[in-house]
Amino acid sequence: MDFTEKTINKQSLYQGKIIDVNLHDVTLPNGKTSKREIVNHPGAVALICVTEEKKLVMVRQYRKALEKEIVEIPAGKLEKGEDPEDTAKRELEEETGYQTDYLKKVASFYTSPGFADELVHLFETGTLTEGKAATDEDEFVEVIEATIEEAEKMIETEEIHDAKTMFAVQYIKQKLSSTR
Incomplete structure (x- = not known):
């Protein structure tokens, strides 16, 4: 049919x-x-970033649609005609101050296919180097670094309350456990 x-x-x-x-x-x-x-929606990118200390880099920010603060992996909207890798590098630096010279595409997924066409491109970063965050003038974020165990607790308490970040936590948990 x-x-x-x-x-x-x-x-x-x-x-x-x-x-x-x-x-x-x-x-x-x-x-x-x-x-x-x-x-x-023009689409977006999200980044799975892990420090040398095996901590997941995330940001805490207020989400008006939810009327609360949540902790998320760094992410941002694609600009018209912009390559997702370029967006990922830009958003990583803008939101966290970190830079990377390597990105690996993990997956792409639709956020709400029942009513929206937003496609998120999920990348994993390579080695991170510190820089200076330069958020947009209407964007207020706090950079957080958490162990997998701490991130799992944030999921339980609904500090982490979005699918892309929950996916990132599970992805890194599996990746780190397979390298032991």
Whole structure:
């Protein structure tokens, strides 16, 4: 069976600085019609960074959509036409002050495929060198370095409360346990 939903009409509901929202009228596989609210996002990168002391580098920041602070791995939005690796290096330095000369792509994943097209490119860094953070003027973050055990506790207490960071913790835990 073909599950494709064909768009028969599209209406722009909102065009913003980061996202656009469109309403699609679609024909369903059974021939009936329905509506889909779609959030279009330019995509993002996220970074799994581990220090020489085997600590995961993260940032604490306030997330207005959640009305709370959470701890996350460094991440940021792709600029139009920007290569994800370039975005990753820029975001790493802007948010944490760290630089790296090596990036390995771990995975790409959709954050909320039921209503959004945001694709996150996840990278693992190589050796980190310290620099100076240069966050955007509307961005306030605190750099945190945590052991895997500390990060797992943050997941339990919901200080870490997003999928990309939970994935990063599990990825590094598995990687470190396989190198012992």
